[in-house]
Amino acid sequence: MIDDVISKEKQGLHYGNRLILPCEVEILKIVFNNAIIMDFSSSKYGAEYNIKNGFTEIYFNEVKSVEDELSKFESIKMIVVDKNKSLFDLNNHRKIALHTLDNHILKITKLDDDVLFIE
Helix, strand or coil: CHHHHHHCCCCEEEECCEEEECCCEEEEEEEECCEEECCCCCCCCCEEEEECCCCEEEEECCCCCHHHHCCCCCCEEEEEEECCCCCCCHHHCEEEEEEECCCCEEEEEECCCCCCCCC
C-alpha cells in the first residue's frame, strides 16, 4: 500500500527511463517536466506502467534518463490509487512526489493537499 510505503519511508528505484515503486498502484496522472500524462495506452509517447507482483514499474518513453531530466530540487508528481481499491472513491487517491537520488534510489513522499498540483 502506498500509505505504508510513505509511513515507513520505503524507497523505490530508478534506472534510465524506468522507475520502480515498491507497491502495486494504479496511476491516474503524472506531472513530469511540465507535461501532464493521463493516457498510458501508448508505448511510443508519454509513459506506460505495469503492475507486477509487489511493485509497479513506470517507463517514460521519450526520455533516456529520468535522473538527467530533473534537477535535485524537482520531482515527479503523481496521483495514484492502491491496486484493488476503488478508483472512483476520491478518498483512495494519493498525491505523491518522486525524487531521484544517487545510487538509483527513488525517494517517495506524500504531497500535502495544499501543494499546487496541475489539474
